[in-house]
Amino acid sequence: MTQSGQNYWSPERWRFLLVVFSGVLGGAISGYWQASFIVALLVYIVWLLYKLQQLHSWLEQGGKITHTPDNNGIWERITYHILNTKKQSTIRKQRMSSLLKRFQGIITSLPYATVVLNGKNEIDWANKTSSSLLRLNLKTDRGQRIENLFRVPKLHKLLEKNKQKEIEISSPYNPQIKLAIQLIPIEKDLKLLIARDISERVHLQEMRKNFIANASHELRTPLTVIAGYLEIMHADEALPDSLRIAVESASEQSSRMQDIIEDLLTLSRLENSELNENRLTEINVAQIVETLCSNEQSLDENAHKLIKQLDHSLMIKGNELEITSVCANLIHNAIRYTPAGTKINIIWRENRQGEAVFTVADKGEGIGPEHISHLTERFYRVDKGRSRDAGGTGLGLAIVQHIMQRHGGRLYIQSRLGQGSTFSAIFPQNFTVRRSSKESSTVA
Numbered sequence: 001m002t003q004s005g006q007n008y009w010s011p012e013r014w015r016f017l018l019v020v021f022s023g024v025l026g027g028a029i030s031g032y033w034q035a036s037f038i039v040a041l042l043v044y045i046v047w048l049l050y051k052l053q054q055l056h057s058w059l060e061q062g063g064k065i066t067h068t069p070d071n072n073g074i075w076e077r078i079t080y081h082i083l084n085t086k087k088q089s090t091i092r093k094q095r096m097s098s099l100l101k102r103f104q105g106i107i108t109s110l111p112y113a114t115v116v117l118n119g120k121n122e123i124d125w126a127n128k129t130s131s132s133l134l135r136l137n138l139k140t141d142r143g144q145r146i147e148n149l150f151r152v153p154k155l156h157k158l159l160e161k162n163k164q165k166e167i168e169i170s171s172p173y174n175p176q177i178k179l180a181i182q183l184i185p186i187e188k189d190l191k192l193l194i195a196r197d198i199s200e201r202v203h204l205q206e207m208r209k210n211f212i213a214n215a216s217h218e219l220r221t222p223l224t225v226i227a228g229y230l231e232i233m234h235a236d237e238a239l240p241d242s243l244r245i246a247v248e249s250a251s252e253q254s255s256r257m258q259d260i261i262e263d264l265l266t267l268s269r270l271e272n273s274e275l276n277e278n279r280l281t282e283i284n285v286a287q288i289v290e291t292l293c294s295n296e297q298s299l300d301e302n303a304h305k306l307i308k309q310l311d312h313s314l315m316i317k318g319n320e321l322e323i324t325s326v327c328a329n330l331i332h333n334a335i336r337y338t339p340a341g342t343k344i345n346i347i348w349r350e351n352r353q354g355e356a357v358f359t360v361a362d363k364g365e366g367i368g369p370e371h372i373s374h375l376t377e378r379f380y381r382v383d384k385g386r387s388r389d390a391g392g393t394g395l396g397l398a399i400v401q402h403i404m405q406r407h408g409g410r411l412y413i414q415s416r417l418g419q420g421s422t423f424s425a426i427f428p429q430n431f432t433v434r435r436s437s438k439e440s441s442t443v444a
């Protein structure tokens with residue numbers, strides 16, 4: 001098959017010339033020109049049809065190289081092209097299937113359960129770990145909707161939202177086993193569901209949480225007793241002056257320890273219980289902020305100017321004690337960490353996305369960018385000495401962060417050194433409620 005494309009037509013040209021020549025010859029001998037040309041052309045067409053039929057039956061039999069029709073010219077070339085295309089496609093198929101095998105091998109040996117779902121959440125494929133971790137059996141479960149196999153509301157919500165997200169659930173087959181389930185939408189009709197066993201991590205976390213809760217609880221009673229005795233000693237007029245300073249200092253430290261323990265207990269309460277959505281009440285945040293501001297104002301020796309801009313018609317659904325704690329912490333911090341007499345803006349309003357936002361913006365020293373992401377960590381303080389002097393526990397923002405997460409919201413912190421800080425507690429749209437409209441803007 002080394003002839004150029006042009007030469008392949010050469011036998012065909014010769015054949016055609018032969019047809020014409022036969023027509024001329026037949027016409028010259030018989031005197032019937034038209035008929036002899038028609039007969040010659042018919043013979044040629046029959047021959048072409050025969051060649052086509054040969055090619056067709058060869059292709060129908062699988063187009064094997066060992067059974068190629070005995071051809072020359074353009075027919076040989078067509079056969080060659082067909083064989084070549086077939087060969088390329090076989091190579092491609094082999095490459096794809098080896099790639100697929102390797103890919104399946106990798107996914108199969110992953111320590112995570114991996115399930116491939118289609119657009120209707122029906123199981124298309126699952127790896128080996130899925131049978132042990134999720135008790136999936138591909139033979140019987142292929143084509144089944146995953147929601148029908150796992151009646152777990154959290155998982156149903158995850159599938160409904162169809163966004164890349166991770167949730168933690170207890171295994172429906174064994175509550176002792178904790179699973180982290182991640183959904184990865186790939187295409188419209190293709191998504192991956194990955195499940196990991198996180199029982200050990202959860203168990204360690206539980207141990208840590210329980211330890212902190214138990215230790216705080218155990219320390220609370222003796223500390224209350226010590227604080228009580230110190231108070232009695234301090235009130236005793238017969239107490240010598242040499243001891244008074246020591247008793248005052250011990251009393252101050254014990255009250256600091258009591259604050260820390262109370263905050264630790266609050267944190268562990270928040271960590272150990274889920275927000276009960278059926279017990280949420282409608283909260284008038286503007287009213288709470290008004291009360292907090294007047295309380296702070298009466299205690300604030302440094303007379304900060306609290307400028308309030310509160311939307312009284314904007315309410316949220318939530319736990320009132322927790323929301324009060326968020327507002328109190330942010331207002332208190334602004335007063336605690338800004339110089340005397342400076343302005344503090346306190347805003348409660350709805351943003352463009354329909355989220356309810358509580359903002360406290362101060363004109364204090366601000367916080368360096370390297371500290372911002374750590375502020376919600378327990379006991380993280382930019383200036384330890386200053387926080388202690390101001391009576392801080394280092395747990396306030398950690399509590400705020402937890403409460404916001406429980407309410408589906410987030411805490412957003414912006415700050416610039418020398419310019420001040422803005423703390424915004426943002427509540428999602430589905431937690432907001434509108435009542436009769438009334439907006440207040442006051443300076444205290």
Ligand code: ADP
Binds near residue numbers: 329396
């Ligand atoms: P603390 O009890 O120490 O106030 P928080 O968790 O409430 O603990 O705050 C953590 C740290 O964040 C504080 O120690 C302080 O350094 C910093 N911080 C919080 N609010 C402000 C603010 N408005 N301006 C400057 N720094 C702040």
